[in-house]
Amino acid sequence: MSPPSDADFIINHNKSSPDLKTASTILHSTSEDDIDSLNNLLSDIRLFTTLRDADIDPISLKWDSKSSDYKSRGPVVCNFYKEGTTQHNAIGAHSGCYSVYHGLAVAAKQLNPNFTPSFENTDPQFEVPYNEKWTDGKSIVSIDPFGHLAIPENYPELAENVDIRPSIAITKAVLQLPDIQALVKEGKIPVDGKIVLNKEGDVAISKIALDSVWYLPGIAKRFGITEDELRLNLFKDTNNMYPELITRPDIKTFLPPIGGSTVYIFGDPSYLSDPTKDLALRVHDSCTGSDVFASNICTCRPYLIFGIQEAILQAQTPNGVGMCVYFQKEGRSLGEITKYLVYNARKKYGDTADKYFLRTECIAGVRDMRFQQLMPDVLQWLGIKRINKMLSMSNMKYDAIIDAGITIDKRIPIPDDMIPGDSNVEIDAKIHSGYFTTGSVKTEIELKQTHGTEWK
Numbered sequence: 515m516s517p518p519s520d521a522d523f524i525i526n527h528n529k530s531s532p533d534l535k536t537a538s539t540i541l542h543s544t545s546e547d548d549i550d551s552l553n554n555l556l557s558d559i560r561l562f563t564t565l566r567d568a569d570i571d572p573i574s575l576k577w578d579s580k581s582s583d584y585k586s587r588g589p590v591v592c593n594f595y596k597e598g599t600t601q602h603n604a605i606g607a608h609s610g611c612y613s614v615y616h617g618l619a620v621a622a623k624q625l626n627p628n629f630t631p632s633f634e635n636t637d638p639q640f641e642v643p644y645n646e647k648w649t650d651g652k653s654i655v656s657i658d659p660f661g662h663l664a665i666p667e668n669y670p671e672l673a674e675n676v677d678i679r680p681s682i683a684i685t686k687a688v689l690q691l692p693d694i695q696a697l698v699k700e701g702k703i704p705v706d707g708k709i710v711l712n713k714e715g716d717v718a719i720s721k722i723a724l725d726s727v728w729y730l731p732g733i734a735k736r737f738g739i740t741e742d743e744l745r746l747n748l749f750k751d752t753n754n755m756y757p758e759l760i761t762r763p764d765i766k767t768f769l770p771p772i773g774g775s776t777v778y779i780f781g782d783p784s785y786l787s788d789p790t791k792d793l794a795l796r797v798h799d800s801c802t803g804s805d806v807f808a809s810n811i812c813t814c815r816p817y818l819i820f821g822i823q824e825a826i827l828q829a830q831t832p833n834g835v836g837m838c839v840y841f842q843k844e845g846r847s848l849g850e851i852t853k854y855l856v857y858n859a860r861k862k863y864g865d866t867a868d869k870y871f872l873r874t875e876c877i878a879g880v881r882d883m884r885f886q887q888l889m890p891d892v893l894q895w896l897g898i899k900r901i902n903k904m905l906s907m908s909n910m911k912y913d914a915i916i917d918a919g920i921t922i923d924k925r926i927p928i929p930d931d932m933i934p935g936d937s938n939v940e941i942d943a944k945i946h947s948g949y950f951t952t953g954s955v956k957t958e959i960e961l962k963q964t965h966g967t968e969w970k
């Protein structure tokens with residue numbers, strides 16, 4: 515295949531200003547003579563659209579359509595390609611935190627921006643049945659409930675004019691997790707040939723990747739603020755990255771540049787929406803240091819493994835199903851930089867449980883930015899009404915799920931013998947702050963005596 519020509523990389527953001535290179539030259543010119551051309555350029559180039567633009571004609575998108583008919587609700591369209599500049603109905607870009615790589619690939623001339631994807635043979639590998647929460651306008655506000663159906667083939671007339679892309683993908687896989695394989699070999703998880711496929715401990719799963727798609731009025735309502743407050747603060751706090759948050763109040767949907775989530779289902783996915791079936795659920799927020807590299811300073815990986823183990827065992831019962839949802843929310847959504855700075859400060863100050871949250875608050879201003887209020891959306895999307903076993907001690911996750919109207923029969927803390935050496939500071943502090951436990955809650959004085967190990 516021959517490389518695309520330069521012409522392929524000129525994006526027609528606006529019929530009258532097709533040449534970004536010329537635009538950039540004029541913007542950087544210091545010549546007085548160029549003032550006129552600069553003014554012409556700024557009135558020409560479409561840096562953003564406003565509600566008052568005469569040619570604005572967004573594709574209809576009715577988040578609270580109260581109907582399973584996704585065609586009449588309309589797809590989420592954000593790309594400026596084709597006629598997207600005037601017809602888009604969402605702010606932001608696809609692929610969450612990876613959206614900027616797309617721009618870099620185009621800039622580096624490795625990706626033709628006018629490339630048209632083929633979604634042939636990429637269909638969902640199992641069905642997620644519609645339920646009324648998808649379109650009530652309030653139960654699901656942080657993912658697009660029809661995101662797996664947003665492909666050009668489902669909207670052929672619209673797709674001629676705009677770029678339509680999915681924000682959800684549904685597939686299958688086989689896991690080979692060393693910890694689970696060891697439990698199978700020890701006989702603690704039986705081989706059933708359906709979920710645990712063989713004595714080597716291979717585990718069959720169904721899985722779903724979801725990007726974040728925010729319905730702004732619903733997000734604002736969830737946090738008890740006005741939509742204007744939300745828009746203004748998102749705009750200002752991203753250093754003006756998304757002007758249309760301000761200039762297009764008619765557009766209610768925003769694709770934020772943040773991590774998404776992945777659902778791992780053990781057993782029959784159709785059991786999830788059936789409240790007579792028993793669901794074991796772990797809702798997990800990513801912690802690469804522990805989850806992948808087994809750092810001993812927190813309980814993330816052991817609790818995740820325990821969650822998977824319980825999910826498998828539940829799925830192996832006649833009426834059972836198991837699930838883990840993995841959210842990309844590194845370091846409580848504060849990021850790894852903050853997290854490592856906190857580790858340093860903790861160790862320098864002597865690392866006791868009574869100061870555990872303070873160390874984060876000193877650096878980040880808050881102890882947590884995961885906003886569990888949005889977490890139940892994926893459970894609502896899957897039609898979950900009852901959780902038999904909740905593999906989490908977090909009061910924030912528990913409260914969010916209960917507030918969403920989902921029942922939890924019992925909460926299961928991480929077993930004591932799975933808590934790694936240096937993570938007692940974290941777990942004691944969390945239990946003291948309200949995390950669920952079947953054991954005792956330490957007093958303020960006792961927290962001072964829970965010490966982390968010293969760094970040599």
Ligand SMILES: [Zn+2]
Nearest residue numbers: 801804812814
């Ligand atoms: Zn962790």
